[in-house]
Amino acid sequence: MPAAPVPDIGTRTEPVVVRPSTVVHVRFFAHYADLAGMRACDTELPEGSTVGDLVQRLREDLPLQSLPPEPLVAVNRDYADLGRPLVSGDEVALIPPVSGG
Numbered sequence: 001m002p003a004a005p006v007p008d009i010g011t012r013t014e015p016v017v018v019r020p021s022t023v024v025h026v027r028f029f030a031h032y033a034d035l036a037g038m039r040a041c042d043t044e045l046p047e048g049s050t051v052g053d054l055v056q057r058l059r060e061d062l063p064l065q066s067l068p069p070e071p072l073v074a075v076n077r078d079y080a081d082l083g084r085p086l087v088s089g090d091e092v093a094l095i096p097p098v099s100g101g
Helices: 030-036 051-061
Strands: 021-028 040-046 072-075 078-080 091-095
Touching: 021 030, 021 051, 040 051, 051 072, 051 091
Parallel strands: 021 091
Antiparallel strands: 021 040, 072 078, 072 091
C-alpha cells in the first residue's frame, strides 16, 4: 500500500515578530517579602513598560493583590512614581508602609 501523501503546508509567509523586552530585578521588603514568598525575583516586561506596569504584573503573578493602589517604589535607589519608565537592569524595590515611633 502506498504511503499517504504529506500535506503541503507551504512556506511561512508571515514575519516572525520578536518583541524587545525589559528585565528588571525586583526586591521585596518586610511584609511584601512575606506576601510574595521571596525576597527578590527577576521579571520580564515588554520594552517601554513603566513602574505601574510592573506593579500590575506582580499583582497578577504573585500573591500581592493587597498592594496599595500606589505602593512606595524605588528604582535604582531613588523613589519613583508609577509612570517612571523601566529599562533592562533596573533594580526596583517595593517598600511597605512602616509605623512606629
